Amino acid sequence: MTEPHALAYLGPLGTYTHEAARAFAARLGIADPEFIECSSFDEVFDCVERGKCEYGVVGIENSLEGSVTATLDNFAFNSSANILGEEVLDIHHSLILHPEAKLEDVTTIASHHQGLAQCRRYIAERLPGRDTITTSSTAESARLAASNKHIAGIANAFAAELYGAIVFDDQIEDHFGNQTSFALIARQGHPSVFEGDRHKTFLALFMQIDRAGTLSMILSEFAYAGINLTMIQSRPTKQALGDYMFFVSFERSVSDPQVQTALNCLRLKLREVKVLGSYPIA
Ligand SMILES: O=C(O)C(=O)C[C@]1(C(=O)O)C=C[C@@H](O)C=C1
Incomplete structure (x- = not known):
């Protein structure tokens, strides 16, 4: 059964998509929104298509790295979902460490592939020679960092706080003005939800x-x-x-x-x- 007013998003709590989902819920006037955690944008599309939730939130484009190809491919080949609105967020990444870790302890840097790509220069200058691993989201990398002294995550400060890790450095993205646009999606035929002239x-x-x-x-x-x-x-x-x-x-x-x-x-x-x-x- 479709959960009315529920929003599927790329989890866990503390991702940028979660932040966009909260912004959409406020614009939709949903007082007590239910957020459904997914492990990929594919799963968000799937939740919407199968009618498990009314809305989904997916990334579309980043100002440094370009299109979010997983989203474009779902729209093109797998899904008949429609876009109902767009939300643009400023993206400020932090380097996140275990509370007892020093920078010298870090052997591996983890993040969503977009997070790693958006901080490529910082990683090359400040953490040369470290391994990198891709996580399903930025918040997932904060969760990993909180449990392992040798892994640094790249996520927002809210995710660090949520999972009990610390912010070692902030605003580590390679360019000022890093932004990502997110789409609110719903099943085909869903009525419009926002108003505006443009x-x-x-x-x-x-x-x-x-x-x-x-x-x-x-x-x-x-x-x-x-x-x-x-x-x-x-x-x-x-x-x-x-x-x-x-x-x-x-x-x-x-x-x-x-x-x-x-x-x-x-x-x-x-x-x-x-x-x-x-x-x-x-
Ligand atoms: O990993 C997250 O926190 C996400 O919400 C995904 C995502 C993306 O797909 O681009 C969203 C915004 C940032 O550009 C980095 C990652």
């Missing part, structure tokens, strides 16, 4: 056949309709080497007549035009 639309576009000029044709349809794309990203279709599909987004609603014209033209020329979401932006 909209964003997110599409997945699948080609009929790999033919010269297809990308240029796609871009022309948007240009003719006066639509300014804010993102375009290709992903392998997983069918054959060199076979790709595209994601695009733009700041217009799917109900806008010019957008409708562009989508109708694209539908005549492409195998599939999948609208992943069209929602107000805060």
Whole structure:
């Protein structure tokens, strides 16, 4: 049975996705939200698809590392869930140690692969030669650090406190202005939940056949309709080497007549035009 108002998120408690889920719950006006902990974004999609919860929260894009490919692949190939809204968070990572550990004790640095990638320079300069291991989330690395003097985690200060570890250094991300955007997802057909004047639309576009000029044709349809794309990203279709599909987004609603014209033209020329979401932006 679907738990109304429940939100599935990448756990455990203290991840950035948990922070985004709390922000969405507040925007939705859910007084006492139930959060369902998942061990991957795949599991979040699964929870939503199977109707175990009304909402899911997944990362989409990071300002340093680009798209969260696990999310894009779920939207493209596995799920019919829709995006209802977006939340952008500032991401400040801390180096987290066991309460009795010194930096010299650390042999291994653990974090979510995005956390490790966003602190690559810090690791090279301050902790050269250490092994790195990938955890299912940043908070999971804080939990590991709290139980092992030889492992340092990369997560937020809240996760350190939650699991009884300490913050050795803060704001260790490689660039100022590190941000990640998160999507609130629900099963296809879920009514809109947010209001606003400015909209964003997110599409997945699948080609009929790999033919010269297809990308240029796609871009022309948007240009003719006066639509300014804010993102375009290709992903392998997983069918054959060199076979790709595209994601695009733009700041217009799917109900806008010019957008409708562009989508109708694209539908005549492409195998599939999948609208992943069209929602107000805060
Ligand atoms: O591991 C976490 O804390 C997450 O919420 C995942 C995630 C991601 O997928 O990008 C979210 C924000 C940060 O960019 C690092 C990791």
